[in-house]
Amino acid sequence: MAMSNYQEMAIAKALNAGLRKAMQRDEKVLVFGEDVARLGGVFRVTEGLLDEFGDNRIFNSPIAESGIVGTAIGLAMRGYRSVAEIQFDGFVFPAFNQITTQLARLTYRSEGFQQMPVVIRIPVGGGIGAVEHHSESPEAYFAHTPGLRVVSPSNPNDAYWMIQQAIESPDPVIFLEPKRRYWQKGPVNLDTAPLPLHSARMLREGTDLTLIAHGPMVATALQAAELGAEEGISIEVIDLRSLSPVDYPTLLASVQKTSRVVIAQEAPNNVSLGSEIAARIAEQAYYYLEAPVIRVGGFDTPYPPAKLEEEYLPDADRILEAVDRVLAY
Amino acid sequence: MTPATEPMLQLLAPDGSYGVEKEYARYGEVIDSLGEDQLKTFYRDMARIRRFDQEAIALQRQGQLGLWVPAIGQEAAQIGSGYAVGQNDHIFPSYREHGVAITHGVELMSILKMMRGVNHGGWNPEETRFHLYAIVLGSQVLHAVGYAMGIKLDGKVGTGDLESDLAVISYFGDGATAEGDVSESLLFAAVNEAPIVFFIQNNQWAISSNIASQTKVPLYRRGEGFGVPGLRVDGNDVLACYAATKIHMDEAREGSGPFLLEALTYRIGAHTTSDDPTKYRDEEEVEYWRQRDPIARFEVFLKRQGVEEDFFEEVAVAGDELAKDIREQTFALPKPPLESIFDNVYSDDHPEINAQRAWLRAYEDQMGGHE
């Protein structure tokens, strides 16, 4: 059996490589957004693509997020597969109308006559010391919208494969990239995809408690599990990977084993994705739970100024505080 | 009352007389090339769509439709422009373009089904090239621009072959021009030199807001700041609408970039059947525009061209038959199957949809009627 072809790369580079592969594979794949062409994107995720594919395949858009998504929809109607970039999470809201009333619904409205193979890439999350509107976690708005798929890779290997799988999906995919992890390196298996797009993955096995996280919070969850192990707590860490649909069979299998759950997210807890997952676990795994499901998230305030974000964002300590509470039951 | 002082392309005056001003000569040439059959088709379809509209209003008042959106008064703008669109061009309507729909073979019952709540507009946009009605104002204009950008990427613009080159026409109303998406559309179309004609039906009323409150500058000039030239045409003159649309769609497909047409017309009826225009406008104004009816003036024109009386009678009879047929079909429309709630939410298989479909099925199987 041939050895798999591995390469060490950062998440941003893995996304770049994945985009490149997708564009090579299908000439209908277009990449556009603000500053994606010559500059290669403010995070360099689209670096080098212009040289390889030319300005008919990758081009800059005017600073008009609604226009970016709306024209992506028209291009989809004409048979193109657009990968549209929204430069920062806080700027997706002008496009919110086109995303929720149009992109999410055209297949339903047209009774299947019109497919919407559009990927909207958005860097999300905090921890980079940025000014306002550059550190949001808007996944709940999109997970709440029927017709959309929402995914978020946490590591380079998933980034490389999930961007390609998202582009191949006939459905609109909101692709959330953990911006503070863009430079985190890891091995990428260039030959085989690890999992289907909407599968969750158990990253660390444990017996005392299930810790669920996604995107930028996964690394923090793994840190918490490592520290917990030093205290004799065995924490099982699950990377959601797909936020809509959520892979409940994988989550529930873990809950059956450990009976205790903590969900960690950067987003404010109130009416969050974590809230939905907690409710579903309580409903479907009632007799397995030894304790209530606890969410660790941001406070219910707008994202604070950078000097305070360390205290705002859940870190390993805040996660372990929740773990202690859950174990006390 | 009406911004009547701007330059406007008009070939057919309200009294039915035909004349071409020098600066609009090329538009006249388009009409010169039309045969009597084509002209009769214009008339027949305008009368048909009006009769359909009247029947639909009655059906709504009889509880058979939740809503009806009348296009009465706008027949010329829609039939004229609709026939000028190329065979393979794509059309992006808003929600009042029933006249354009019939020029492209969209079944009238499809539109009624939507208003009855059977579906959200289930005709095939690929087959008819007439896209689904858009309820969120202006949202469809961006889609039209994206489509036009796609045509350009496909290399179907400016090859010199008028038969195979493509253009897109995007319809919206005076009220929609206020939406941000429309401005963004003009911008994207201009910087991309997209092959698209923006066709504004200025029927002068957006529910109860008169056009004067929606714009400081006449709408045909809306695109100037973005780099999109424009022309005002008499929206109640089917020949002007036809000619203008023909010429500017062909220019777009030849690679001239986007263009904007403002068809000045009037919304004779209410915004929808839920609206009561007597609350906000004068009957005098409505009467003024009734005198400028598109169908009446065209009838005069045709008769002067020698079209016989029995043609008009035949059209009226056909209209009544159409109305009867529509009525019967509407009464017979079944409720959609319950599980269709779950169809086509996604193109690919989805576990939540599957689970909820199964749940509803099991729930309905368990439940009987009320005690």
Add this chain to the structure above:
Amino acid sequence: MSIAKFPLPDVGEGLTEAEIVSWRVSPGDKVAVNQTICEIETAKSVVELPCPFEGEVSELLVAEGDTVEVGTPIISVVVQGNAPLLAEPDAPANEPEGDTGAEYKLPNLVGYGDSGDVKSRRKRAVNTAPISTAIPVSMVKAAAASDAVMAKPPIRKLAKDLGVDLGNVTGTGMHGEITREDVVGSASQASVFKNLTTPQQPSEREERIPVKGVRKAIATAMVKSAFTAPHVSIFVDVDATRTMEYVKRLKSSVDFAGIKVTPLLIMAKAMIWAVRRNPMVNSTWTDKEIIVHNFVNLGIAAATPRGLIVPNIKDADSMNMLELAQAIEQLAATARDGKTTPEEMAEGTITITNIGVFGVDTGTPILNPGEVSIVALGSIRKKPWVVDDEIVVRQITTIGATFDHRVVDGDVASRFVQDVASVIEEPALLLD
């Protein structure tokens, strides 16, 4: 020819009523389709209504100036052929006038707006439970058989507060989960504050319950037994820890998955073994002869909503542990449902009464008529016990038994009880 009715439509997306401002037609008038028949005023505007039918006006059903709800028929028209259905009618509740004079119950047809208040709940046509969204029960039961304990959060808290180890409690809930009663029954004594509410004193000075049915039968049997046979009771305290361990192991064994395993099962087995060693305890006194039975029809006293009954398991001595467990479970379920037959209650040879589930240590049970022995299984509690000269905490129970001294002398009785106790102390004796 038939009568068509025109129910008032919702002409403005969510209107609920309208006033008939003026009629434009009268009874007897001929009307055409779409002819204006009246003017109505809604919350939004004044609207003319066109007639949906062609025919002759039969009756104006609403007067000018009246306000009616959407869906109320406002006019009836005689039409040719069958009246077109403007809305899906319910099964005609009233007498039909003409062919199709049914009252229209309007479903949520677009054009007739919201169907309004629901006056009653839909009935379940099929007699099933609500659809569960939980992990399938079979998976839950399998978990219950393993170390995981099935109990709802309030019950877990109760167990914690009462110092009850849920692992030792047998669940009697619908899916095998541990109920409040199960926990309370297992709780240790003095420190237990049961969450009893004191019921209100009834306002009447007395309540008179007629003596009849099951109560009368019980009374008769008890009197006959108590005042015919000389009753003697003896007691022994025994360390039941190994029995409890054995029960726990059985509960988690695959063979016993889904079957209730309790100390009662071990007690039953112990008694059957002890009977074989002391056959006299398994007999019947008649004035002429003592009939010693060479089979055991093991009676199990069961509390039912109508009183105490004693159904028995026929030929319990020929059953293996699994069969006996199933038989006990089946007997209890049947008794709970009130479906025990007279045959099932006849021809018992010896009886167990389980008073431990009520939290009682022991008692002096009355013999079941026709039998000469009855054994009481009391509560099993943690108590200090001496093992190898050290005081340790063990699970202790008192075995109480009553005998008919006409048949069973003190030595036989004692040996029998001692044999039972031995098995409870060391279930491995059953390997014999």
